[in-house]
Amino acid sequence: MAIRLLRGVLNGLKWALCAVGGVALILAAMIATPLQRPPEMRSVSDSSKGIDWSTLPPLERFQARDGTWLGFRHYAPNGPASGRGAIFIHGSSGSSGTVNHALTHAMSARGVETWALDIRGHGGSGTRGDIGYVGQLEDDLVDFVAEVRKTAPDLPLTLVGHSAGAGFSLRVAATPIMQDMFVRTVLLAPYLGYDAPTNRPNSGGWASADIPRFLGLAALRKLGIDCCAQLPVLALAVRPNMEKILVSTYSDRLMRNYATRGYRLDLAAVTHPMTIFGGAEDEMMISDKYAETVQAIKPSVDVKLLDGINHMGIVTTPKAVDAIAEDVATRGAGQS
Template sequence: MAMRLLRGVLNLLKWGLCAVGAAALLFTALIATPLERPVELRSVSDSRKGVDMSTLPALERFQARDGTWLGYRHYAASGATTGAGAIFIHGSSGSSGTVNHALTAALAARSVETWALDIRGHGASGTRGDIGYVGQLEDDLIDFVAHVRKSAPDLPLTLIGHSAGAGFALRVAATPIMQDLFVRTVLIAPYLGYDAPTNRPHSGGWANADIPRYLGLAALRKLGIDCCAQLPVLAFAVPPNSERILVPTYSDRLMRNFATRGYRLDLPLVTHPVTIFGGAEDEMMISDKYAETVQAVKPSVDVKVIDGVNHMGMVTSPKAVSAIAEDVATRGAAGS
């Protein structure tokens, strides 16, 4: 009897030590693995050339539900009203004050009342590269739409996102509590999730993930331990010394929130029209696969590919900017 008890105690001790060892390995993966920033991607850095930033509207702020002041820019519609409005979501690392100004200004020039938001963790919104919890970005967008509604209570709003911001826009379009905030969603060169066949490896050199850290955090969450989500897991190929303008890394929780939950999950839940614009020369995404990928899940998605345009050119080149702005101006009021 005593020997059986002893063997039982020893077995418990053995498994306990194994568990401690596994936990130690997980925490070592979380802390010890370095996150390496990719070499500057010139196609992104060079996209600023030719964009007239002198007309950038002043930064404004609104207060989110947690008391944090978040930044945005308002582009007042010029000319005869089209009866359409738009909220623009920038891509990874960016803000309302980066090169997407070429597109947002073009929308306003076509009489689309436009607001460009600094997503929390970017620009003038919160702590650079981090958020408080997964789901906070949705809460912020709900609060921002409520702020916009103070001055434009009945304006039909199109949600527009670029790159990672397009992935987040798809996430929003699939969220029941947010679907009726917008009449239409426009996704520009969207990142459709890690498993999408439209991705190039490492986003064409733009992003580098710390896979051991990401997997370690995911394993801990499965064990019911939600810690260390503030650790950086994703680095971008931004220029050296550009941190004043661009965000160089994302925390685990920001990376998980500023994205689609997965196009196969989100697309079937979308109740309003969706249009995807891609660039035929996109170095981060494989644009000619957008149609077959998304229409296999939701046939009604409208896909347009613009020849001769790369990833950042989708929000900077006159050809793409004109096509997207005209589309939003003519279809935004009806949500068609």
């Protein structure tokens, strides 16, 4: 009887080990799936044409809490100061020195003291395409605001973000520690998250995710195994041979941090004024769904669509740049 019982236990253990081994093999195969890079998206590549780079401020640096030096550009107010300030967060792949310069310069020309930050993993900040942990980007922004406050202790600050940077800005606006740092948030063509009805498939061809690898890493985290988060899971349709300027891939942890925690969760937690600008011709987002999607959760959010403007045009074309810069200059002191 005892021998039969022992055989049953050993047999069950054998099948359990087989099942564990099978799951491990499946997860390993998922994680090993290669990331496919999408072809160049010309509407993004061509957006730099016609921008006046002669007014681009030099790259400066400050030291984050972990000792890493992060880059930023400071735009002093040009002309009469508006009594307002802004921190600009660039979109995916970009930096403080890419096409958003047209907008940040226009904001400073209207008297808004403006700082454009190289988000860690981009430009002159940290390791290209990667961060140390999810939540590090919020820590960096807290440190950057503290740096700004050394020279502008009382200036009302508006947080302005574009595309993925707008998604991250929404995440920030929903964080209690951040809500006292900014009087207002302005989201430009925001990527609200993978489950938002405002997304086009693969962001219109801009992004290609390694879904098997992403799901494999998520499954490991569910099992309490937080490894391999430095592996790339997202490829971006940047121009070939532009890796020294633009980021072509995101690690798992950077992709998860440089986004909302979920647009429903984050919008519900926002307590200060927020405005969304979308381009009616956006090839990455379905802009005419912003109002119904966002206002169903937070009716107070102001949503504005600009005719004839695509995704990158919202930070480069004179029509959009003028409208947004004027908005930040006149509504950035806490007004709704």
